[in-house]
Ligand code: SF4
């Protein structure tokens with residue numbers, strides 16, 4: 001079975017999902033091939049297991065993954081993928097059997113972002129402990145999964161690992177999981193955090209240059225930040241951000257992100273303030289995205305044109321300030337929609 005995955009390393013170019021059905025997302029109670037989903041189908045995504053409880057049958061998982069991948073190489077895609085903008089000419093040269101594994105099985109959070117559902121299932125106790133509505137502090141323990149994947153060589157030091165959320169730093173196994181991966185020698189770990197809580201293991205990984213950390217600031221001012229995040233976290237976030245920037249071996253591996261929420265922060269003025277503040281604090285790389293709810297609940301051509309213009313403004317201002325920049329999936333979709341409709 002493992003041999004089938006090794007053979008992917010020499011696969012030729014073809015029309016397929018750019019993620020190649022070789023990424024694994026522990027996403028809420030699902031195990032899936034992606035988490036962003038298909039923007040042309042309200043962000044539906046292909047699921048391998050529903051109601052997953054943390055008990056993994058590796059043989060069955062690889063069999064299912066291989067079956068979907070083989071079909072995809074013949075142009076047969078899961079229903080959820082039909083029409084996805086990521087289906088295009090791709091190549092399948094990979095350095096590992098599964099390229100990327102993301103853990104976001106927990107939906108706990110200590111922030112209340114307007115565009116997110118995770119925090120709505122969280123309960124924060126008076127002492128600051130975050131609980132989910134189902135009465136436990138997380139969905140399941142990922143440590144046995146990581147250990148099993150390492151043992152079976154499905155995680156090698158080259159396999160990219162991601163932590164998203166909910167908020168990773170309030171997930172009770174986060175520090176232990178990250179320590180395990182750093183001790184193992186994982187070279188590429190991507191973490192999405194709101195930075196309200198400082199993490200010693202994130203700090204350790206930034207110091208050794210193996211962690212890429214993304215924080216959604218979403219504003220150029222404290223007031224807009226509070227409106228979007230639902231909590232007064234601006235000062236603590238920038239304090240932790242500065243600490244991480246100071247210690248990071250590669251400053252490009254700390255990314256500030258701006259999620260455009262129509263009606264709140266969708267102005268050039270706010271975006272420019274965010275860019276200038278980012279530069280001032282020593283950030284080198286920025287990302288912009290559009291609120292998922294716009295893609296999920298419907299959009300107009302007018303709105304997509306506006307987002308496209310904000311994208312262009314963001315790109316030009318980033319260049320002007322010598323900052324690296326990236327458009328995330330929803331903004332790329334807005335640009336492509338605006339140019340083609
Ligand atoms: S084609 Fe789109 S929806 Fe399907 S796995 Fe790839 S990114 Fe996800």
Ligand code: SF4
Pocket residue numbers: 108109110111112113116117118119165166167193194
């Ligand atoms: S920080 Fe992340 S998980 Fe928490 S509410 Fe915001 S988007 Fe959701």
